[in-house]
Amino acid sequence: MNLIQNTILTSLPANRKKTPSGWISFNAPCCVYNGETADKKKRGGLMTSADGTVSYHCFNCGFKASYVIGRKLTYKMRQFMGYIGIPEDTIRKLAIEAMREEEGDVKYEKKKFVTFKNKTLPKDTHKLDVWLEKYVANDLTEQQWKKIDGLLKYLESRGIGADWYDFMYSPDKVWDVNQRLLIPFYWRGEVVGFTGRMFEQSDKVKYYTDVQPGYVFNMDAQDWTRKFVIVTEGPFDAITVSGVSILGSEINDTQRELIDGLGRQVIVVPDRDAPGQKLVDQATEFGWSVAFPEWDKTVGDVSDAVQKYGRLFVLQSILKTTETTKLKIDLKRKMYG
Numbered sequence: 001m002n003l004i005q006n007t008i009l010t011s012l013p014a015n016r017k018k019t020p021s022g023w024i025s026f027n028a029p030c031c032v033y034n035g036e037t038a039d040k041k042k043r044g045g046l047m048t049s050a051d052g053t054v055s056y057h058c059f060n061c062g063f064k065a066s067y068v069i070g071r072k073l074t075y076k077m078r079q080f081m082g083y084i085g086i087p088e089d090t091i092r093k094l095a096i097e098a099m100r101e102e103e104g105d106v107k108y109e110k111k112k113f114v115t116f117k118n119k120t121l122p123k124d125t126h127k128l129d130v131w132l133e134k135y136v137a138n139d140l141t142e143q144q145w146k147k148i149d150g151l152l153k154y155l156e157s158r159g160i161g162a163d164w165y166d167f168m169y170s171p172d173k174v175w176d177v178n179q180r181l182l183i184p185f186y187w188r189g190e191v192v193g194f195t196g197r198m199f200e201q202s203d204k205v206k207y208y209t210d211v212q213p214g215y216v217f218n219m220d221a222q223d224w225t226r227k228f229v230i231v232t233e234g235p236f237d238a239i240t241v242s243g244v245s246i247l248g249s250e251i252n253d254t255q256r257e258l259i260d261g262l263g264r265q266v267i268v269v270p271d272r273d274a275p276g277q278k279l280v281d282q283a284t285e286f287g288w289s290v291a292f293p294e295w296d297k298t299v300g301d302v303s304d305a306v307q308k309y310g311r312l313f314v315l316q317s318i319l320k321t322t323e324t325t326k327l328k329i330d331l332k333r334k335m336y337g
Contacts, residue, residue, distance in 0.1 A: 002052040002069055004094050009224055011084045012046065022220030023047055023189060029083035030063040047189040048224065050261040051114065055188055056080050073098040114254060116192040116212045121184065122177045125170040128162055144171060151181055154199035158236065159307035165239045168194075175208045183235050185211060186220045195235060195247070209247070214254025217245035219262075228265040230302075230318060231288070233279065237269070237302035241315055249275035251282050260286075267291050267322050271301045280333050289324045292332040293317035 009024075016026035028044030031037065043060040052069035054077075065076040073095040081091050128151075134140050135148045151169060155162055168182040180196030195209040218238045222229055230243030231251075238245035246255050249271070259266055266288040270276030283290050294317065299305045305314045323329045 003097055004067055004069075004073070005048055005052055005054050006224070007086060007090065007094060008046070008054055008081065008084070009048065011081070011086050013084070015042075017042070018223065019045075022186060022223070024223070028058040028060050028063070030058050030080065031061045033079075033083065034061040034063055036061040045189070047220065049188055050219065050222065050258060050263070053188060057189075067098070071098070114214065114258060116187045116215055118190050119185075119193050119210060121168065121182065121191060121194055122170040122172040122174065122196075124172060125168050125182060128167040128169060131169050132162065147171070147178060151199050154181065158303065159310075160236065160240065160303075176202075176204055177208070179204075180208060183239075185215060185217060187215070189220065197236075211247055214252060214258070215247070216255050216258045217247055218242075219244055219258060222262055226264060228267055228319075229259065229262050230291075231259060231266055231268045231283075232302050233271050233276070234301060234303065240303050240306040240311060241269075241318070243269075243302075246279075249279050251279070251286075256286060265289060267318065269293070269302055269318055273300065277333070280329065284326045284329055289322050290329045290333075291318040291322045293321045 012024065013026045016024050018024055023045040024047070025042045026044050026046075027042055028039040030044070031039045039058075039060050041060075043058060045057050045059060047055045053067065055066045057064050063076075063080070065074065065080040067073060067077045078091050078095065081094070082088065131140075131148050135145065138145070140148065148169065152162065155167075166184060166186075168184055170182060171178045175196070176198070177196055179198055179200045179202065181199050183195050183197065184191050185193035185195070193210045193212055193215065195207055195211070198204060198206050217235050221242060222244065230238075230241050232238045232241070232243050232245050233247075233249050235245045235247065237243070244259065251259075266283075266286075267290070268279060268283040268288055269291045270279040280290055293305065293314070295305050296308065299308055302314065305317075309317075323332055
């Protein structure tokens with residue numbers, strides 16, 4: 001985290017809250033300066049990223065501001081900083097700091113700056129809470145009602161709450177999306193892809209995924225207060241323990257760069273299968289920690305463990321069995337063989 005990002009985060013209102021998609025929401029301070037009445041519904045949203053980026057958007061008056069490391073502090077960002085009570089002399093000092101980074105870190109920006117293109121979700125996609133309102137009010141067609149009912153039963157069977165993530169659903173039949181629970185992929189608050197998990201019994205492929213190379217799932221949720229990041233293979237694993245997912249069993253260079261960029265202890269929790277062993281090899285190569293929780297042999301991954309034991313126990317068992325040295329990791333990994 002850089003000085004500018006840290007100053008902004010520590011200056012936000014005390015009554016702020018974190019949304020499942022990673023936004024920090026609070027009463028927008030900009031509205032009264034832009035011809036609107038004072039916001040009392042927490043319509044101001046701030047998103048931070050591991051590379052130092054800060055993005056602010058007011059969903060009331062429409063005011064936007066952002067800062068990207070290696071660039072100047074924009075006029076609008078300086079305005080926003082004033083709105084949240086940062087003294088003018090501090091803002092001037094931070095503007096000078098931004099200019100120094102612009103001059104000194106050109107190579108860093110070219111090498112480290114990672115972004116992903118915005119993507120469009122399937123037709124008529126809505127957040128699950130929108131469908132739930134219609135489901136409870138019986139304001140759906142019979143077919144739609146059955147689909148939402150099946151989706152909810154699927155989540156319940158996995159021990160996952162409907163409010164654990166920004167789950168979505170679409171009645172679109174392309175790629176059998178209407179039979180899938182949609183998990184949107186966010187990057188700095190924007191949708192850059194998704195995966196759809198079949199929630200009905202079917203011989204079709206379980207997952208249909210639209211993902212860009214190098215993407216790491218759930219990065220937006222890794223806020224600055226965390227001391228460690230749990231790395232898992234699948235998206236449900238990441239959701240259940242508020243970690244990140246590499247959406248597979250091998251980490252590419254971009255994913256490693258993004259995870260290392262969080263600047264905290266990295267704890268890998270591999271699946272209990274052969275591909276999981278490759279992930280352990282990479283973790284030791286990168287100098288990351290690996291957890292070997294003592295779960296029942298029927299438990300194959302983090303999501304299974306949460307379903308069997310509950311979130312709190314799983315998190316405790318991961319932290320309790322984390323090894324940091326290559327020697328101890330090699331000794332413990334036999335139980336995963």
